Amino acid sequence: MRKKQWGLNTFALILYFPVLLLANPLALAKDGVREMPANSHVRAYSDKWECNRGYKNIDESCVLINIPANAYLDHSGHKWACKRGYRAKGTKCVDIKVPANGYLEMSTHGEGWKCNRGFKKDKETCIAIKVPSNGYLDYSSYRQKWSCNRGYQVERNTCRLIEIPENAHLDYSGNQWACDRPYRKRGNVCILP
Numbered sequence: 189m190r191k192k193q194w195g196l197n198t199f200a201l202i203l204y205f206p207v208l209l210l211a212n213p214l215a216l217a218k219d220g221v222r223e224m225p226a227n228s229h230v231r232a233y234s235d236k237w238e239c240n241r242g243y244k245n246i247d248e249s250c251v252l253i254n255i256p257a258n259a260y261l262d263h264s265g266h267k268w269a270c271k272r273g274y275r276a277k278g279t280k281c282v283d284i285k286v287p288a289n290g291y292l293e294m295s296t297h298g299e300g301w302k303c304n305r306g307f308k309k310d311k312e313t314c315i316a317i318k319v320p321s322n323g324y325l326d327y328s329s330y331r332q333k334w335s336c337n338r339g340y341q342v343e344r345n346t347c348r349l350i351e352i353p354e355n356a357h358l359d360y361s362g363n364q365w366a367c368d369r370p371y372r373k374r375g376n377v378c379i380l381p
Contacts (some may be wrong), residue, residue: 225249226266241265256280275300289314322347338362353377 218310224230224237227250231238242267255261258281262269270281271294284300286292289307293300299369302313306325319325319334326335336347341363352358352365355378359366367378 227252239266254279273300285312287313289316318345320346322349336363 225239225248226245227240228237229240230236239245242253242261242265243250243343244253245251253261253266253268256279257270258274259268259276260271261267270276273284275284284292286301289304290301291304293302303309304316305327307314308317317325317333320336321342322337323334324335324337327333336342339350339358340347340364341350342348348360350363350365353376355368355371356365356373357368358364367373370381371378372381
């Protein structure tokens, strides 16, 4: 008659089983710590539960998420977001009204639309940017959205010709003048040192 030997694996399983139950009390049924609500599952690497995708936790129950028209379940699976071209208003997704000379922006945060190049936002419309003579559209200029051509300076809402004195030239920026060498600037003229 052969005697039954207790192997290392059997011994490890006997020691590990109570630890397994302690680590996951949800594995115990009604006799255990607590029950999971319908439409839920045990979180990975945890002893807690979470609602299945498409459900949200309300008072320890998993309630179906009502997704309005023109919406979808977001990446988390526990709330909804509006489709492109719509924005959330209460429990609905409403059309984003894009004005003439505007376009739907990629992100739906904020207003949801921007004005085309050459136009600026004015309440719910896009109005043309007035570029003065000797000026051009410039999106690096945050203030007026236009800049003056080389050789001209901004003066109120116009581009004024830069008056260059004798023995001077336009500087590298094209918006000011500098004295030729060896002349030095004094006021609005260039003089010899």
